[in-house]
Amino acid sequence: MRQDRPAKIRLHDVGIVFRPRGREAVVACRDVTFDVPEGAIVSIVGPSGCGKSTLLNIVSGLLAPSRGRAEVDGKVVTGVRHDVGYMFARDGMMPWRTALENVEFGLEVRKVPNRREIAREWLRRVGLDRFEGHYRHELSQGMRQRVAVARTFAIEPNILLMDEPFGALDSQTRLLLQELFLEVWEKNKRTVLFVTHDLHEAIFLSDTVLVSTNRPGRVKSMIPVDLPRPRLPPAELAVAPEFRDIYSRIWADLKDEVRAFA
Amino acid sequence: MTVASAPEDLALAAEPDPGIRYRRVLIARLAVVAVVLAVWQTVVGIGWVAPFWISSPKLVAQELWSEIASGSLFADVAITVFEALIAFVISSALGIIAGLLLARSPFWDDVLAPLVLALNSLPRIALAPLIILWFGIGITAKVVTAFTLVFFILLVNTLGGAKNVDNDILTIAKLMGASDRDILWKVTLPSTLPWIFAGLNLGLTYSLLGVIVAEILSSNQGLGFVIQSSAATFNTAGVFAGLITLAFVAWVFSALMRYVEARLLRWKPSMTSA
Numbered sequence: 001m002r003q004d005r006p007a008k009i010r011l012h013d014v015g016i017v018f019r020p021r022g023r024e025a026v027v028a029c030r031d032v033t034f035d036v037p038e039g040a041i042v043s044i045v046g047p048s049g050c051g052k053s054t055l056l057n058i059v060s061g062l063l064a065p066s067r068g069r070a071e072v073d074g075k076v077v078t079g080v081r082h083d084v085g086y087m088f089a090r091d092g093m094m095p096w097r098t099a100l101e102n103v104e105f106g107l108e109v110r111k112v113p114n115r116r117e118i119a120r121e122w123l124r125r126v127g128l129d130r131f132e133g134h135y136r137h138e139l140s141q142g143m144r145q146r147v148a149v150a151r152t153f154a155i156e157p158n159i160l161l162m163d164e165p166f167g168a169l170d171s172q173t174r175l176l177l178q179e180l181f182l183e184v185w186e187k188n189k190r191t192v193l194f195v196t197h198d199l200h201e202a203i204f205l206s207d208t209v210l211v212s213t214n215r216p217g218r219v220k221s222m223i224p225v226d227l228p229r230p231r232l233p234p235a236e237l238a239v240a241p242e243f244r245d246i247y248s249r250i251w252a253d254l255k256d257e258v259r260a261f262a
Numbered sequence: 263m264t265v266a267s268a269p270e271d272l273a274l275a276a277e278p279d280p281g282i283r284y285r286r287v288l289i290a291r292l293a294v295v296a297v298v299l300a301v302w303q304t305v306v307g308i309g310w311v312a313p314f315w316i317s318s319p320k321l322v323a324q325e326l327w328s329e330i331a332s333g334s335l336f337a338d339v340a341i342t343v344f345e346a347l348i349a350f351v352i353s354s355a356l357g358i359i360a361g362l363l364l365a366r367s368p369f370w371d372d373v374l375a376p377l378v379l380a381l382n383s384l385p386r387i388a389l390a391p392l393i394i395l396w397f398g399i400g401i402t403a404k405v406v407t408a409f410t411l412v413f414f415i416l417l418v419n420t421l422g423g424a425k426n427v428d429n430d431i432l433t434i435a436k437l438m439g440a441s442d443r444d445i446l447w448k449v450t451l452p453s454t455l456p457w458i459f460a461g462l463n464l465g466l467t468y469s470l471l472g473v474i475v476a477e478i479l480s481s482n483q484g485l486g487f488v489i490q491s492s493a494a495t496f497n498t499a500g501v502f503a504g505l506i507t508l509a510f511v512a513w514v515f516s517a518l519m520r521y522v523e524a525r526l527l528r529w530k531p532s533m534t535s536a
Contacts, residue, residue, distance in 0.1 A: 062437075092430035106438035109435070
């Protein structure tokens with residue numbers, strides 16, 4: 001089973017405290033311990049402000065935890081990692097580069113020789129081959145996020161950290177991008193840690209859904225998603241009884257945590 | 263039931279052809295100039311104001327022509343343009359470098375920010391006596407005067423731009439393994455380019471301004487000198503001839519700058535339509 005696979009990402013007793021100047025210290029999360037097995041997709045869902053993005057920043061090395069440690073491949077993360085693919089809700093496209101040149105950026109700084117062909121191939125896979133010469137302002141929100149997907153996968157990252165990557169898209173585009181993401185992911189099955197507010201998205205993509213508590217964020221439950229891969233398209237999956245079952249289990253755990261805020 | 267066909271007058275509601283619009287703008291612009299010149303000529307012609315005070319378009323045209331014919335106008339324009347360009351290039355280069363360096367060092371930015379502000383608030387004309395004392399009345403003094411203006415404009419603009427690089431882009435670039443050098447050349451600089459160009463546009467105008475002020479204060483050549491010496495001999499036509507030439511030079515400068523900017527910033531939404 002999945003549990004037998006070695007941990008690719010491991011968080012051990014991670015806690016983080018922010019001390020904004022002149023204000024009270026905020027404990028974003030505490031006692032966070034969990035594993036992401038090699039080749040698995042684990043989603044984190046939880047109320048706003050429970051430190052979900054913070055955890056991604058800790059794994060990437062952008063942020064040092066106040067307590068505990070993050071490990072990737074069994075080694076403690078000590079500085080900014082260059083082997084992660086990172087995506088946010090904002091596309092992060094460089095407006096002065098064309099779509100193609102944006103995908104090329106990572107390959108360029110890594111001095112990959114045939115970067116142009118690789119970037120072209122990735123743009124083709126996300127369905128943007130006809131838009132390679134377009135600048136950011138000439139692309140729709142969904143296309144920009146496709147560029148971000150291509151850019152992220154083009155460097156063949158060791159792990160993927162996704163911070164609500166489709167959160168800013170309209171719901172139809174989001175469904176298409178989720179499908180695209182899984183389709184691309186299926187090819188080499190990188191390990192993914194995925195933060196989202198969208199339970200459908202979490203279930204559709206993940207092997208395990210981690211429900212976080214209210215701030216300070218702790219692991220409330222880890223709910224396995226035993227749905228066969230490749231998954232059905234999100235719209236079809238959403239009406240399957242197994243899906244509904246998992247959905248209610250997650251929502252049962254999450255409801256009380258969100259209620260405190262709403 | 264009738265099916266609505268596309269009304270033929272729909273085209274009337276559409277925007278006029280950009281070519282036609284441009285021609286209209288051009289004609290209206292020339293008309294404005296013609297009206298101003300006509301009023302000016304009439305006011306002097308019917309004797310409301312003596313030509314001693316405001317000259318007249320005809321006298322100014324004659325003055326311009328004689329200065330062009332004798333070659334003196336060209337020599338004066340050449341020297342002023344030369345000074346302004348030298349000052350512009352040196353000050354811009356140093357201002358951009360200083361801005362990028364300060365953006366990399368928050369400590370020195372904090373140390374120097376109020377000092378830069380104080381220096382930059384100083385009316386430059388107050389520096390003129392010192393500059394003349396140190397650098398004489400030659401080209402150097404003009405370049406230095408312009409430098410005190412242009413350097414700060416480029417410093418402040420570049421610094422502002424370099425401190426405002428999109429954080430998402432920086433984060434992604436770092437995670438992808440971009441070195442400090444990559445970040446500077448492939449992220450900070452292109453991202454700051456619109457700010458730098460805003461500074462360059464302003465800087466070119468101020469470079470000319472600095473040079474002209476210095477020429478008016480102490481010089482024996484250049485457009486500023488022409489204006490100053492004409493005024494000193496009550497040659498109002500000469501003053502206007504100098505001013506019109508100056509306006510023309512300034513216009514050429516800014517037109518060139520806009521052209522370069524449009525080419526280099528093609529990725530900007532507003533640039534593609536221009």
